[in-house]
Ligand SMILES: O=P(O)(O)OC[C@H]1O[C@H](OP(=O)(O)OP(=O)(O)O)[C@H](O)[C@@H]1O
Ligand code: HPA
């Protein structure tokens with residue numbers, strides 16, 4: 759394990775079996791339908807790449823980018839759209855894919871914006887969830903793992919743009935973000 763990391767929370771093996779399970783649940787629930795998978799950049803890309811290959815449905819992908827954390831481990835609370843969708847989602851079955859729901863501020867903002875565009879359905883799929891940190895009520899329809907209130911990195915998740923390529927999820931040592 760890298761020196762900046764305190765402990766591993768979700769191993770590569772656990773990730774693999776969870777993604778298979780989540781892909782199967784989604785394929786089952788949307789049987790006979792087509793979906794638009796919307797990844798929220800950048801954290802979701804690793805999870806989304808693995809997940810779409812386990813979904814046995816006709817699907818398209820698109821991305822949005824919003825940002826609230828920047829260089830901090832605390833949400834600024836102000837969510838900004840940095841990149842919008844290229845797809846018109848009216849009448850589409852939209853599945854938002856996130857790496858983590860923490861305070862819930864990012865997703866509650868996104869859900870509000872996307873609902874106004876009148877999709878046929880709108881669901882949320884997240885790999886990680888920190889229920890103890892919620893500032894707004896928000897529950898994902900598909901949820902990989904509930905984790906404690908610790909800042910995690912890896913499997914797409916960053917601190918200050920680093921650690922996204924670690925193939926497992928780990929807790930960052932506080933020294934690592936205090937020095938940055
Ligand atoms: O529930 P919340 O408290 O809003 O936190 C969750 C959001 O924060 C992170 O994104 P970030 O702004 O760090 O962008 P990134 O995906 O590019 O790292 C993460 O990827 C989620 O999108
Ligand atoms: O624990 C986290 N790690 C990385 N990015 C995040 N964005 C919200 N919570 C986290």
Ligand SMILES: [Mg+2]
Nearest residue numbers: 801827828916
């Ligand atoms: Mg981030």
